[in-house]
Every structure is written in C-alpha cells, then in structure tokens.
Amino acid sequence: MFLPYSWILDSNPIDSFFQGLVGASGISVLCNLMRVYHFTQTISDSESETESKPRSSSPDNPLRGNWKDVLQFWSLAVLLSLVGSRVSSLIVLEFSLRVVSAWVSAGLDANGRGLDRLLIQSQFSLGCGLTCTLVFLHQGAPHSSLSLFLAAALSWALSSASYDLWSHVARLYPLHSTERYCGKCINLLTSGHTILASLQKAVILAFALATVASTTTIYDHFLSQKDALKFWTPLTLCYTMLVVYIQEDQNRHTGTEALMHTVLLRLGALLVLMLTVGDWSDVLHILITFLGEAVCLLPSQDLLQAALKDEEDTSLSKSSHKTRERTKKTSSDHN
Template sequence: MFFPFSWIFEWFILDSNPVDCFFQGIVGACGIAVLCNLIRVYNFIQTCSDSGTETESKQSSSSSGTVLRGKWTTSLQFWSLTVLLSLVGSRVSSLIVLEFSLRAVSTWATARLDADGRGIDLLLIQSQFTLGCGLSCALGFLHQGAPHSSLSLFLAAALSWALASVSHSLWSHVARLYPLHSTEHHCGKCITLLASGHTILASLQRAVVLVFALAAVASTATVYDHFLSQKDALKFWTPLTLCYSILVVYIQEDQQRKPGAEALFHTVVLRLGALLVLMLTVGNWSDVLHVLITFLGEAVSLLPSQDLLKAVLQEEEYARLR
C-alpha cells in the first residue's frame, strides 16, 4: 500500500529529510528574490537618472502598476521556486553550480579582454536558479550531520525571508515614489539611493561571487563523494570534463553571436541538455528527474525576468550610441 509513497520519496529526496529540503528551498528562493529586486532597483535608478522628468513620471506610474498587478505572480513564482529547489538533489545541484562557475570564469575573462560589461550583466540574470541551487547545496553541505540541522535551517530561512521582504519593500517604494522623492529630497531611502544607488550592481556581483565560491567548495566535495570516489572514475570523467569545457566555449561564442532572449534561452537548453545526457551516462534515474526539474526551475526564473534582460540590452544600446 505504501510502496508508491516510498518510491516517490526515494526518487525526489535522497540525502535529507523533507523539512530540511523545504527550508533550503526557501533560502534559495529568497536569494533569487533579493537578487532580482535589487537589480530592478538599480535599473530603475539608472533609467531615471538618464531620463527627463516627464519620462520619469510615466515610468513611475507604469512601474507602480506593474508592482500591483504582479503581486500574485511574484508570490506564485517564489513558492514555485521553493518547491523546485527543494526537489532538486544535491548531486545535480552540485554539477549545476560547478558548470555555471566554469562558465562564469570564462565570461569574466572574456569581458575583461573586451572591456565590455554586458556579458557579466547577462550572466547575473542567468544565475538566478543556479544561485538558488548554490545556496541550498552549500547549506546542505554545512549542516550535514549536524544534530540540530532543522532548527539551524529554520533560522536561516527566517533571516532569508526577512532580507527578501526588505528588498521587495525597497523595490515597491522605489517603483512608486523614487522619481518624486529624489527631486524633493524628503525621503531618507531615496536620498541614499540617489547618492549611492550606482554601487548596487557592483555590490551584488561581489555577493554573488562569494556565494558561488562557497557553493563551489561544497559542490566539489559532493561531486567527489558521489561520482569520483569510485575506482577508475577519473578515467571516465576526464574526457567528459574536456567535452563539457568545449561546450562552454561554444556557448560563450554562440551567446555573443545571438543577441537578446534568444541567446539566453538557447544557452539554458544547451547547458541542461548536456547535463541531461551526462546524467543518462553516469547518473541514475533520480538524477535525470532532477535535471528535468531544473528545466522547470530555469523557466520559472527567467520568463518573469524579461524586464531585466530588456534593461541590460537597452543599457548596451545606450552605451554604444553614447
């Protein structure tokens, strides 16, 4: 009678109890929410600083309407990401983090050579679901074997919830009132953003790099324990790693050739398709299922982020014309 439930539990949650996985999913979803809210605050401030008063008023009213209309969709996205991040196992999360870290290093090196920040800005938008996987993977690694892991993860989830609420409140305030308050100088929040809002993106990049550095350590340990500790495993993984590195270079070149959302979604399909083939080769069926869940997670993260992608492309066009 209970066999199907144990089978489902075995497929979805392999290395932790459901409560811990749920708290890790909340932390990951909160991290994604903070990232998106602060990027939207930065983009709105930059747009207001480059526009006239009339344009700012129109943007303020339209952004206010977007915030009001999008409240239920934001909640739906948050809880969907929480569930999906809770279901993705640590094995697949670790591979996703390591693959994305490799591509991030490649993009950073290319951006430095080309003196162009577009690649890094786009990478920050693409890192949403991977950032959630990195947070949940790092928390799972740090709390592995801890006697009170559920309590610690609950406290981490509560702190993450508070940070996400503050960032959402800041974005709502900026979208509605920043053009007015930045000119009248009556609001402490808007005055602070007017003076130091241009540093938000750089601070976000440093925070994301720190999270991925910690997640890469945890992911390396997880991958070694689950994939590389077997006898003769390196002989099998070495050619796979080389092939994957070549794919990363191809993705990088393809993204430079194709602008906009087309390149972004094409990159996601290539990345996760390659990971799916890898799991069909060296993983088990639960890993394959987790990769398919990752497809859903990437879609839930990127589809509502078209405004962020549009802002990056507009900034690139403005910089080119200037």
C-alpha cells in the same frame, strides 16, 4: 504505488523545504535589487537629459502583479527543495565554468560589459549554490533542522525587505527623487549606482563558497570510485568545449530566445551526462531544473531588456568618445 520521498529528496522534506526557501529568497533579493538599480538609473538618466515636471509613478508601470511574484517565489522554493545536492553541485560548477569561459573569450571587457546578463542567468544557479552550500555545512549537524529554520527565517526577512524597497521605489522614486524628503530615495539617489557592484561581489562570494561545497559533493558521489577519473576526464573536456561554444554563440545573439536556447543546450548536455553516470533520481532532478530556469528567466524580461539597453548605451558612448578623440587629433594635426 507511490515512490518514497528518499528517491526524490536527499534529506527529510522539512530540511529540503528550508533549503529551497533560502535559495528562493536569494534569487528574490538579487532580482529585486537589480530592478531597483535599473529603475533608479533610468530615472536619473531621463532627468539629466531633459528637465521635465515631476512624475508620481513610473511611465511603464514596472510593478508586476503581487500574485505573480508570490507564485514565482513559492514555485522556486518548491523546485529548489526537490533538486538534489548532486545535481545542484553540477549546476553550480557548470555556471562557474561558463563565467570563466566568458572572461577567457573576452565576453566581458574591462568596464564589465555583460555582467548584467550573467547576473540574470545566474538566478537558478545561485539558488542551487545556496542549497548545496547549506547541505554541505549541515552534514552531520545535531540540530540541522533548527539551523535551517533560522537561515530560512533570515532569508525570508531579507527577501521581504528587498521587495518592499522595490515596491517603494517603483511607485514613489520619481516623485521623491525630486522632492528630496524620503530617506530611502535620497540614499538611492546618492549611492544607488553602487548597487550593481555590491550585488556582483555578493554573488561572487556565494558562488565561491558553493564551488567548494559542490566540488566536495561531486568528489564524494562521483569521483571517489575506482577509475572514475578515466571516465570523467573525457566527459569534462567535451562539456568544456560545449560551454565555450555556447558562450561564443551567446555573444553573437543576445536576445531572449538566445538565452532560452542556451538553457536547453546546457541542461540537455547535463541530462545526457546524468543518463550516462547518474541514476534515475538525478535525471528527474535535471528535468526539474528545466522548470526552475524557465520560472527564473521568463519573468525577467524587463531585466534583460534593461541590461541590453545599458550595453547599447555603453557601446554608443564609447564610439562617440572615440570619434571625438579622432576629431581632436585630426584638428591638432592640421594646426
């Protein structure tokens, strides 16, 4: 006996698929542009350190197999279309709480240390934010399917353009950045360092809109009942303490295993929460998010290693700058 799709999906399957496609496209744009940024910065740093002969391709062959990218994209589209708006809203609010906790616990300094890691971790949460925002905006709309189709088409175009840019950069940027006859590579050479800041602003805007939509959804589905606040207040406080603990533990351990451990703790806590106040469809959606986080994080090892390397380089440059300042001060005192 098969379960009706309404037990799994909040809306009809076509609308859910379009929403998942928008979410997967947003994740794809984020990852592709982050790869472009790190690759161009690595090439620029290597060229500034030593004058070597031009190379026609990346020494590490950063491009993955095309079928792997296609498989990841469609897997995310399907998983995001299956996650309901209630669980998506919880994922968005949980990630927003983690970001605030990171700032409060001084996990991010004035120079933005740790922002790369947060962007990497935000992939599936960003997809959930886009889907729950679309659900919120299209509630009661007479032509919601058409609007979602147009949004999915636009998102698909942006995702394809970002992947084409990343493919071009990975294959030809080392050569074009020295020969200077490619418009794309010249623009990246002059303004590529601003990509990360632009991504951060876009992600912040997306999460700001998603937080509004998520808060409304959570209130309608969980907090509108009588005496609901009496039950949710202690749960929220306990979960906030868990998020703070996870953030402090992650600041101490920054490897891939630490990220996966953090995912298990976070989603495990959400699973317990849904077993307490949700229904069985919410529990199923939490289990789906485990797969979604794995599909996002496991192929992102190159981004994580690049982010950790940038943090190490920043720390070394700061320590060397402080050493020079102390040396200058000591020499001036002796004089």
